[in-house]
Amino acid sequence: MSDVRRDDPRLRRQRRRERAARRLPTNPYLQITSMTDMFTLILAFLLSFYDPAQVDAPSLVLPSVAALGGEKEGIKLEVRKDAVVLDGVVLLPLDGKGGIESGTERSGRILTAVRDALQPRVADPAPTLLVACDKTVPFSVIGDVLSSANAAGFHDYRFVVESTR
């Protein structure tokens, strides 16, 4: 009788299932590693673009115009209220209202610091100069910056604006 029960295939399968169930891991923790990975990436992405100076008193507010334009890569020059910045490096501090401080080295309308910083970046053909200007900056400053870029060898430029279309 006991031999018959031992050889019963249904009982053998049941015993095998019970043994397997005892061996299965019983981890009570939620697997959040992938979620943490994802959040780490998002956080790193957001922190790399976060600029606390732009939150309270932004020094670069682009004008909003109904413009469409094909995007092109180029050298990024920013004319902020407080500085002229080339690829994140301050070339020339401004007076905070978009005016050029007296005593700035210049030759006519050409700002020496801007021209000298742009000159080594000229290649053949000259790359496009992407100019992002704060909307309150007077044209006198932009004219000086463009004249300096012209003297350095940049003749084509593109203004970056906020599109309302």
Added chain:
Amino acid sequence: MVRRYGMVDNGPGLDLVPMLSVMVHLVPMLLLSVRFLALAQMAARGPVISALEPPDAGALAEQSKRVVSVEIDGKGFLIGGSAGLDPRIPCTAACAPDTYDYAALDNALRSLKADHPDEKRIVIAPGDDVPFDVVARVMAEARSDVSGGKARELFPEPLLAVRQ
């Protein structure tokens, strides 16, 4: 096939819950402070300054009839290139970026395009005190005219004049 047998429980690993909790607070805070913008680029060229002899008054008068231009100053716009138009478009109130008469400028530019159908260039000459906001809007108006949901090209190659 998933291997169900032989899985080993290594016990509790690094406790990531506090880290995740910090991130769940930081990510929405940063997302709220982010301002998403649709950016566009407007191409322009700087004026070429030549060392040639300046033209006489007659040649300048002839040139001013041919060259399409918009001068921006503290009183409004001054249109060049058309004999039939009143060249002065004053501001609607004390001149500020929002009080320049962009609608009248748009009409004038359409009329100029009718006079110069093959012309693609326009000279934009802003005064020194004019804020960039006004210059950008004039450039956008000069590039294309949007009416009835359709955009028509006007003067897509603006030249910015910088006074010496």
